[in-house]
Amino acid sequence: MRGLVYNGPYDVTVHDVPDARVEAPTDAVVRITTTNICGSDLHMYEGRTDVEKGKVLGHENMGIVEEVGDAVGTVRVGDRVSLPFNIACGACDNCEKGLTAFCLRANPGQAGAAYGYASMGPYDGGQAERLRVPWADFNCLTLPPGTEHELDYTMLSDIFPTGWHGVELAKMRPGESVAIWGAGPVGLLAAHSARIMGASEVYVVDNQHTDRLELAEKAGATPIDRSKGDPIAQITDLHGGEVDRGVDAVGYQAHNPDGEEQPEIVLNELVHAVKATGGIGVVGVYLPEDPGAANELAKEGKLAFDYGTFFFKGQSMGTGQCNTKNYNARLRDLITAGRAEPGFLVSHELPLEQAAHGYDQFDKRVEGWTKVVLHPGQAA
Ligand SMILES: NC(=O)c1ccc[n+]([C@@H]2O[C@H](COP(=O)([O-])OP(=O)(O)OC[C@H]3O[C@@H](n4cnc5c(N)ncnc54)[C@H](O)[C@@H]3O)[C@@H](O)[C@H]2O)c1
Ligand SMILES: [Zn+2]
Numbered sequence: 001m002r003g004l005v006y007n008g009p010y011d012v013t014v015h016d017v018p019d020a021r022v023e024a025p026t027d028a029v030v031r032i033t034t035t036n037i038c039g040s041d042l043h044m045y046e047g048r049t050d051v052e053k054g055k056v057l058g059h060e061n062m063g064i065v066e067e068v069g070d071a072v073g074t075v076r077v078g079d080r081v082s083l084p085f086n087i088a089c090g091a092c093d094n095c096e097k098g099l100t101a102f103c104l105r106a107n108p109g110q111a112g113a114a115y116g117y118a119s120m121g122p123y124d125g126g127q128a129e130r131l132r133v134p135w136a137d138f139n140c141l142t143l144p145p146g147t148e149h150e151l152d153y154t155m156l157s158d159i160f161p162t163g164w165h166g167v168e169l170a171k172m173r174p175g176e177s178v179a180i181w182g183a184g185p186v187g188l189l190a191a192h193s194a195r196i197m198g199a200s201e202v203y204v205v206d207n208q209h210t211d212r213l214e215l216a217e218k219a220g221a222t223p224i225d226r227s228k229g230d231p232i233a234q235i236t237d238l239h240g241g242e243v244d245r246g247v248d249a250v251g252y253q254a255h256n257p258d259g260e261e262q263p264e265i266v267l268n269e270l271v272h273a274v275k276a277t278g279g280i281g282v283v284g285v286y287l288p289e290d291p292g293a294a295n296e297l298a299k300e301g302k303l304a305f306d307y308g309t310f311f312f313k314g315q316s317m318g319t320g321q322c323n324t325k326n327y328n329a330r331l332r333d334l335i336t337a338g339r340a341e342p343g344f345l346v347s348h349e350l351p352l353e354q355a356a357h358g359y360d361q362f363d364k365r366v367e368g369w370t371k372v373v374l375h376p377g378q379a380a
């Protein structure tokens with residue numbers, strides 16, 4: 001089968017890879033209809049993780065079940081399914097609590113596993129014709145049959161639940177205001193989620209990316225272009241003070257409008273933009289080690305965080321990978337009912353064979369490349 005392979009920094013190619021197959025009786029094999037390129041893939045693409053060469057990337061996957069192992073009971077061949085990016089066993093202490101991003105059995109020695117991802121276990125990704133899905137009964141979310149809402153349902157594997165999770169981690173309640181840093185796909189879907197959850201005001205901050213900030217506005221948020229001045233002052237001026245909640249949808253590669261990396265800048269701006277006793281949700285990724293970081297502290301995964309102000313303001317912070325399975329069924333039903341349309345940010349649909357071009361353009365944040373989805377079945 002064909003798959004998108006990581007060869008080294010800024011070098012990915014589609015070529016023949018071993019077929020995905022049923023390896024355990026609880027596995028399924030899914031024929032991928034749509035698989036997305038994620039901002040998380042870009043950390044690997046840029047050589048800013050320890051992902052091994054030869055890995056098939058792709059953790060945002062959906063498709064049709066083609067084969068099931070003998071012990072698979074609820075999922076059937078022919079089902080249309082979305083696969084949470086976290087691979088979870090469904091039976092460990094953390095999975096029992098719904099904390100599927102921290103499964104204790106899928107990646108022994110570490111909490112949490114994912115498809116095609118650095119440090120998240122030996123699993124290949126789904127930017128390929130087929131994908132092996134472990135513990136298939138637990139990890140497949142069944143979708144209505146057919147092809148309707150494909151671009152919306154494809155966001156259920158990661159970024160719609162992740163955006164929602166960011167707002168939940170910030171503990172937002174209906175009627176409250178929220179400021180989201182990052183107008184990438186995750187930030188845009190955090191804004192979409194906050195609107196659905198009843199935010200009174202939503203602000204989305206980014207560096208001068210007019211295409212992304214325009215989408216934020218379409219999603220019902222007030223765009224804040226940080227190249228036009230201090231984002232905190234812009235928000236507090238417009239809002240008449242600090243906001244109730246904040247979300248980091250940027251992560252450790254945060255930079256200023258000139259492109260200079262400042263890994264702590266978003267966390268610190270959030271502390272200052274959010275009210276005393278307010279909540280901050282961090283879904284942007286941070287790493288325990290980052291040898292490619294701009295300063296010595298950050299190379300060791302440490303940040304110059306304004307902890308004193310955070311403490312004095314009595315704020316709370318929630319962090320981590322999204323427990324996708326905690327949200328995806330309800331978010332599916334919001335899409336089916338026409339109450340959510342997370343596919344609004346898709347800018348490009350490409351055949352798998354053109355994936356390398358998609359990586360290049362999305363990585364450069366070329367104007368208009370807001371979210372790339374790949375269709376392995378589409379002719380090149
Ligand atoms: N926690 C999870 O489960 C989870 C899941 C998916 C993605 N992520 C992470 O979420 C982050 C965002 O993902 P994405 O797909 O939207 O990526 P992306 O790279 O497309 O978007 C990030 C956006 O942040 C902007 N940005 C950079 N510095 C900024 C700053 N100082 N202030 C404001 N905006 C700034 C960039 O211009 C870009 O538009 C990444 O770190 C990704 O790894 C986490
Ligand atoms: Zn992702």
Ligand SMILES: [Zn+2]
Pocket residue numbers: 088089090091092093094095096102103104105106
């Ligand atoms: Zn588990």
